[in-house]
Amino acid sequence: PLSINVATFQSELRKLKFSQLIEATNGFSAASMIGCGGFGEVFKASLKDGSCVAIKKLIRLSYQGDREFMAEMETLGKIKHRNLVPLLGYCKVGEERLLVYEFMEFGSLEDMLHGRTKSQEGRILTWEERKKIARGAAKGLCFLHHNCIPHIIHRDMKSSNVLLDHEMEARVSDFGMARLISALDTHLSVSTLAGTPGYVPPEYYQSFRCTAKGDVYSFGVVLLELLTGKRPTDEEDF
Structure with a gap:
């Protein structure tokens, strides 16, 4: 398998104890939770x-969880860039897989855009902020590619x-779905689909080939969302 051999480490990843993370989150309490998903x-x-x-x-006892853990370690764990979320450390003990990132204040x-949290309700991004976010x-994506x-x-x-x-x-x-690809290859054939409906290029569902161009398509959808404030799969559009 491919492995990143040109890394720009600023500091080594910290290997944290599970007990440290239990203490830091007050036993992974609901009050500490800021997000959840598959x-x-x-x-x-x-x-x-x-x-x-x-x-x-x-997720424990999950092949997908273990694969996502390794994908993040093989990608984000070995590179640094101003526009990639910093991975600071990890914990791997028994069936537990945890990744520790720098906290992002504005979520x-x-x-x-859609005011999903109370702290962001009523907060409207200015055009300058939108341009800064887009750039x-x-x-970040250009660095990866x-x-x-x-x-x-x-x-x-x-x-x-x-x-x-x-x-x-x-x-x-979120590099859990990321794949490494040789600079000499034009695409990567995969056996299972990844991505989110509305953001994934339509041909991907037929070819099962992922490319950097697919990421660019998805980024284009993000730009439209940033400009219009509308989700790519708003119900009224169907």
Whole structure:
């Protein structure tokens, strides 16, 4: 299998103890939870060194959870860029798989556009902020496609995977579906589909071939969502 051999480490990933993460999240309490999905749950926490982090607790006893853990470690765990969400550490013990990221103050672009959280209700992005977010997300995606050897195809580019830090800088996140591809190859054939309806290029459902161009298509959908404030699968459009 391919492995990234050109990395831009700023610091080594921290290997954290499960007990540390239990303490930091107050036993993975509901009050600490800031998100959930098919992958598992995300908790906001403060580590003993004072750093504010987001902890992704992947589903236990799940092949998919283990595969997503390895995909994140093989991609985001080995690269650094201003427009990629920083992976700070991990925990792997028994059946538990957890990933620790820098906490993003403004949540996801999806939350910001559609007011999914109380803190973002009534918050309208200015045109300057929208342009900044678009440029940042594009730079992050460009880095994956052109500056990593082998290249990285994200495969799940969407507004919920564009996070916003305290400076409203876009950070591409969630590399659980990512695949590495040789710079000499034009596509990667896969046996199972990935991505989110509305963002996935239509030909992908027939060819089962993922390419960097597919990521660009998905990013184009994100741009339309950013410009119009409408979801790609709003019910009234069907």
